[in-house]
Amino acid sequence: MSTQPAIEIRNLTKIYRDFWGRPKVRAVNALSLDIQHGEVFGLLGPNGSGKTTTIKMLLGLLFPSDGEIRVLGKPATDVKKNEEIGYLPEESYLYRFLNAEETLDFYGRLFDMPAAERRKRTDELIKMVGLDKARRRQLKEYSKGMTRRIGLAQALINNPKLVLLDEPTSGLDPIGTREMKDLILKLKSEGKTVVMCSHLLADVQDVCDRIAILYNGELKQLGRVEDLLSSQDKTQIVSSTLSAEALKEIEEVIARHHGTVQEISHPTTSLEELFLQTVADSQARPGQRFVADEKISSESSK
Amino acid sequence: MDFDPEDINIPESLTYWGLTFGIALAASLVVAFLLAAALGGKKGIPRYFDHLGEGLRDTFGMSLRRVMAISSLTVKESIRKKTLLVFVVFAILFMFAGWFLSGANANKDLQLSVHVSFVLTSIAWMVFPVALLLSCWGIPEDIRLRSLHTVVTKPVKRSEIVVGRVIGFSLVGTFVVAVMSIVGYIWILRQIPPEIAKAELISRVPIYGHLSYLDRQGQPTNKGLNTGDINEFRGYIEGATKARAIWKFENLGESSLRLNPATQEKELLMENSMQSFRTHKGGIDDLVESSEEMEALLLHGQIVLENPEKNLRVSLPQFAIREFHQNLNWIPRKISSTDEETQETKTYDLIEDLIQDDGSLIVEFRCVDAGQYIGMARPDLFVRLPEKPFASSYFKSIFGLWMMTILVIVMGVTASTFVKGPVATLLLLSVFLMGTLFQHFMEDMLAGNLKRSGLFESGIRILTHGNPEVGKEGSIEESAAIKRIDQGFTGFLKLASNAVPNFNTFSFKAYTANGFDVPLRSAILPAVFSLLGFLLPCFLLGYFSLKLRELEAK
Numbered sequence: 001m002s003t004q005p006a007i008e009i010r011n012l013t014k015i016y017r018d019f020w021g022r023p024k025v026r027a028v029n030a031l032s033l034d035i036q037h038g039e040v041f042g043l044l045g046p047n048g049s050g051k052t053t054t055i056k057m058l059l060g061l062l063f064p065s066d067g068e069i070r071v072l073g074k075p076a077t078d079v080k081k082n083e084e085i086g087y088l089p090e091e092s093y094l095y096r097f098l099n100a101e102e103t104l105d106f107y108g109r110l111f112d113m114p115a116a117e118r119r120k121r122t123d124e125l126i127k128m129v130g131l132d133k134a135r136r137r138q139l140k141e142y143s144k145g146m147t148r149r150i151g152l153a154q155a156l157i158n159n160p161k162l163v164l165l166d167e168p169t170s171g172l173d174p175i176g177t178r179e180m181k182d183l184i185l186k187l188k189s190e191g192k193t194v195v196m197c198s199h200l201l202a203d204v205q206d207v208c209d210r211i212a213i214l215y216n217g218e219l220k221q222l223g224r225v226e227d228l229l230s231s232q233d234k235t236q237i238v239s240s241t242l243s244a245e246a247l248k249e250i251e252e253v254i255a256r257h258h259g260t261v262q263e264i265s266h267p268t269t270s271l272e273e274l275f276l277q278t279v280a281d282s283q284a285r286p287g288q289r290f291v292a293d294e295k296i297s298s299e300s301s302k
Numbered sequence: 303m304d305f306d307p308e309d310i311n312i313p314e315s316l317t318y319w320g321l322t323f324g325i326a327l328a329a330s331l332v333v334a335f336l337l338a339a340a341l342g343g344k345k346g347i348p349r350y351f352d353h354l355g356e357g358l359r360d361t362f363g364m365s366l367r368r369v370m371a372i373s374s375l376t377v378k379e380s381i382r383k384k385t386l387l388v389f390v391v392f393a394i395l396f397m398f399a400g401w402f403l404s405g406a407n408a409n410k411d412l413q414l415s416v417h418v419s420f421v422l423t424s425i426a427w428m429v430f431p432v433a434l435l436l437s438c439w440g441i442p443e444d445i446r447l448r449s450l451h452t453v454v455t456k457p458v459k460r461s462e463i464v465v466g467r468v469i470g471f472s473l474v475g476t477f478v479v480a481v482m483s484i485v486g487y488i489w490i491l492r493q494i495p496p497e498i499a500k501a502e503l504i505s506r507v508p509i510y511g512h513l514s515y516l517d518r519q520g521q522p523t524n525k526g527l528n529t530g531d532i533n534e535f536r537g538y539i540e541g542a543t544k545a546r547a548i549w550k551f552e553n554l555g556e557s558s559l560r561l562n563p564a565t566q567e568k569e570l571l572m573e574n575s576m577q578s579f580r581t582h583k584g585g586i587d588d589l590v591e592s593s594e595e596m597e598a599l600l601l602h603g604q605i606v607l608e609n610p611e612k613n614l615r616v617s618l619p620q621f622a623i624r625e626f627h628q629n630l631n632w633i634p635r636k637i638s639s640t641d642e643e644t645q646e647t648k649t650y651d652l653i654e655d656l657i658q659d660d661g662s663l664i665v666e667f668r669c670v671d672a673g674q675y676i677g678m679a680r681p682d683l684f685v686r687l688p689e690k691p692f693a694s695s696y697f698k699s700i701f702g703l704w705m706m707t708i709l710v711i712v713m714g715v716t717a718s719t720f721v722k723g724p725v726a727t728l729l730l731l732s733v734f735l736m737g738t739l740f741q742h743f744m745e746d747m748l749a750g751n752l753k754r755s756g757l758f759e760s761g762i763r764i765l766t767h768g769n770p771e772v773g774k775e776g777s778i779e780e781s782a783a784i785k786r787i788d789q790g791f792t793g794f795l796k797l798a799s800n801a802v803p804n805f806n807t808f809s810f811k812a813y814t815a816n817g818f819d820v821p822l823r824s825a826i827l828p829a830v831f832s833l834l835g836f837l838l839p840c841f842l843l844g845y846f847s848l849k850l851r852e853l854e855a856k
Binding site: 056059060061062063079080082083085087089091093094095097098102106107109110111112138154158 | 365367368370371375378379382383447448449451452453454455456457458459852853854
């Protein structure tokens with residue numbers, strides 16, 4: 001693997017101008033960062049922070065007002081770099097009059113792939129994103145989740161080294177979200193570099209090795225996720241359920257060492273974990289349902 | 303026939319195109335260089351040369367597979383967005399057109415003309431909006447819906463997008479033209495009555511000569527007389543004087559002869575369609591009671607064949623000039639003629655004696671009737687070679703329509719790379735109107751034939767309430783300076799006018815509707831060169847517009 005970063009951004013600035021050339025908005029301001037090969041990198045920030053503008057400059061859809069970008073060692077405006085890039089846009093911009101097979105075949109041809117290879121790759125990807133039953137339906141008939149899936153498939157048609165994902169979990173249900181995150185981790189395990197931008201912090205936290213937080217076009221935070229999230233002035237111990245006496249003893253031990261107990265409680269799971277668990281339970285026991293404050297099994301109501 | 307086909311001068315045309323294209327290209331490169339240096343800072347000039355290098359690489363390094371992918375996408379898009387519904391409109395038009403056209407003209411000679419004109423005009427007006435809308439809206443819609451983002455983020459060159467779109471729309475346009483032309487052809491065959499079809503459904507193949515005149519004193523002159531018509535297309539010669547119209551036909555020989563059905567001999571067929579101008583119409587008390595008397599009232603002309611190499615002049619029998627008819631003159635291979643001086647009758651061989659060694663034949667025409675005039679233009683007398691089938695002329699006209707469709711598509715795609723769909727449509731529509739309805743006006747204005755003031759001079763006259771008829775008041779220097787400015791502006795307009803194609807070049811309707819074959823050198827080649835001449839400039843403009851454009855610009 002090359003020692004050169006997958007993406008080098010130096011002093012990148014983007015100023016949107018009006019018709020007369022007067023500066024209107026400074027969308028990105030003097031942004032500098034490197035993204036290494038094989039890592040999953042997250043670009044975070046509120047609306048208007050410049051993350052999508054940065055992605056679009058990486059892709060050559062926008063031209064920088066100042067600064068330099070090198071993607072896989074090539075300038076961002078060089079179309080040759082696209083041979084090793086996959087891009088999932090924020091929304092589905094695919095051709096809605098094509099069906100899934102035609103879509104992947106079309107994008108495969110854009111990569112100059114021979115027909116046999118296109119057919120093989122199309123089949124693999126359609127199965128991978130779970131659209132096997134809808135492969136002959138035009139995209140205009142697809143739900144938003146299905147559209148995201150075919151969007152992801154087209155981004156991977158060329159087996160890219162670098163994958164740029166703009167809001168990859170947008171519009172997906174929790175199962176789709178989990179699958180997308182699993183897929184991102186799978187891409188990472190295959191040695192690919194993934195750059196994603198998202199509003200959904202939990203998603204970023206789950207999959208990203210490093211993140212950058214942008215605000216008003218400027219870089220505010222950059223580092224490994226665990227480093228940025230860990231609180232060095234606190235210690236957390238997780239144990240199985242303890243008796244009241246045991247808890248009292250633990251508090252005494254902490255006090256002896258000049259510590260303070262700030263909270264003793266049962267840890268909560270994430271909503272995503274709860275949702276996935278509920279769905280898994282429902283699939284295991286199809287009759288179970290929730291009514292008012294009590295859980296009634298369908299078997300017992302018979 | 304009121305049109306005068308002229309052969310294309312290929313070297314002259316190519317030189318003119320090269321000069322125009324070269325000047326426009328050089329001007330664009332200089333302006334782009336200055337802009338890059340002024341706006342791009344220290345990186346501007348290196349970027350300028352980078353873009354030029356990329357332009358060359360992108361032009362010559364296109365992938366056929368990618369181009370065809372974009373083309374087939376374009377075809378699918380057009381079909382699935384129901385472009386082919388145009389056939390429904392076309393079908394409805396043809397289902398009912400026969401009701402109105404079959405009895406539209408009592409003159410049987412014009413039946414073919416009416417039907418052919420209708421079919422070719424209908425196809426042109428059906429195909430033009432399809433080509434216009436498809437080509438002008440394709441790329442802008444792709445940009446608006448951001449579908450193009452998924453394409454340009456693949457290793458696709460902008461040149462491949464432009465060429466792929468042009469090929470795709472051209473395939474759709476070709477299919478539409480092909481289907482409509484075949485339906486139209488069958489429709490014409492079914493609509494023309496069989497008795498007319500046999501005589502009229504043909505493609506006459508003419509050989510036109512060069513026309514010069516002698517005036518009433520027998521002195522050479524370039525123009526005939528004008529009998530008061532504002533249209534100077536025809537020149538008139540006076541009867542029973544030394545006035546002559548002299549045609550020189552070239553490249554004639556044995557192969558120019560054809561079988562005369564009446565004599566079963568191989569003869570030279572000439573056709574004329576001249577016009578008469580009468581200063582008197584017989585005696586006021588003379589009643590015309592029979593067709594013979596009516597025939598006698600027609601003006602008469604006479605043809606004299608001349609071979610200056612052998613100092614031979616052979617007079618043919620006089621014939622009546624029937625206006626608005628195809629008058630045929632069969633000239634036999636062996637011609638007997640009486641010498642006016644010696645009164646000796648000799649027989650001459652048309653090929654051996656009268657056609658010169660270089661294949662040229664001089665035909666002198668005179669008006670017989672004293673005090674009357676016969677008018678003619680160059681194409682009013684021609685040698686007719688053996689006919690070709692009607693399909694030959696019809697499908698050549700369709701070929702012209704197809705070339706116009708392709709040019710509209712090429713220009714539409716080009717316009718759509720730098721402006722949005724509605725603006726591109728209006729732009730191309732304006733160019734089309736200028737290139738059809740206002741082409742002659744534009745040419746006349748730029749050639750200085752309109753005898754009007756220039757832009758600045760007119761502006762000053764308007765502001766100062768000056769009278770255009772008496773010359774501008776003020777000093778001579780001032781007037782000369784204004785005229786120089788106007789000359790410079792006119793020069794710029796001349797260059798700019800080359801950006802507007804003459805769409806009339808692609809219309810061969812007049813040939814087919816009048817039963818002529820479409821000639822190669824005076825009709826088809828000029829159209830082919832016009833189309834080819836616009837391909838490269840349009841491609842370069844479209845490519846660089848798309849390449850230098852920020853697709854996500856806000």
